[in-house]
Amino acid sequence: MAQNPHPEQKRRVGETDGGAVVVRDDGGLEAQYDEDRLAALRAVLEPRTLRILQQLLASETGALSPKEVAFRNNDITESTVRDHLRSLTDRDLVEKLEPEVETVPNRIPRTYYAVSEYGIELLKQVGMYDGLAILYQVYQRMDRPEEIRIIEEWENRPRPDWL
Structure with missing residues (x-):
């Protein structure tokens, strides 16, 4: 299993919030991507x-x-x-x-x-x-x-x- 390069920040990935994927860290940062956009990004790549x-x-x-x-x-x-x-x-x-x-x-x-x-x-x-x-x-x-x-x-x- 990969080591977190920033052990002071605990990330929670994959939580859903109304159909969106939410990435949170303990520093208060949050990024939200809806699943359709993630699928479109994968398609573009x-x-x-x-x-x-x-x-x-x-x-x-x-x-x-x-x-x-x-x-x-x-x-x-x-x-x-x-x-x-x-x-x-x-x-x-x-x-x-x-x-x-x-x-x-x-x-x-x-x-x-x-x-x-x-x-x-x-x-x-x-x-x-x-x-x-x-x-x-x-x-x-x-x-x-x-x-x-x-x-x-x-x-x-x-x-x-x-x-």
Whole structure:
């Protein structure tokens, strides 16, 4: 069993208070996390989720289509990306965006995803928000196939409200 590095402080972890996890020490400090937020923090720290969230944020428009995300992640299929983005949407970590035009040209996706303000807040909390500028620079230098360039250059692609 691990030794407490501060034996003068007795911690009580895991007490619940109205559905929240409470951490208390004898020094009067208290931190409270609701279980949904803890689950969201765990999800953000999952490597594939973290990578996708950072890629969405490191894009020029702040939103990517599943095809663009799949292009940036050659180890997963577009179908898997779609499933993952739906799951992240259900957890309120990303939001689904659609173009605000009546007709979308062929070869242009009709659905895009952007990290929600809540997702950004969680990324900042776990220290994974800083450094996105480096990812942005890396993606700007990547060679892209024509189908990805066409999507990126489409002038009516949606943008998140926070951008």
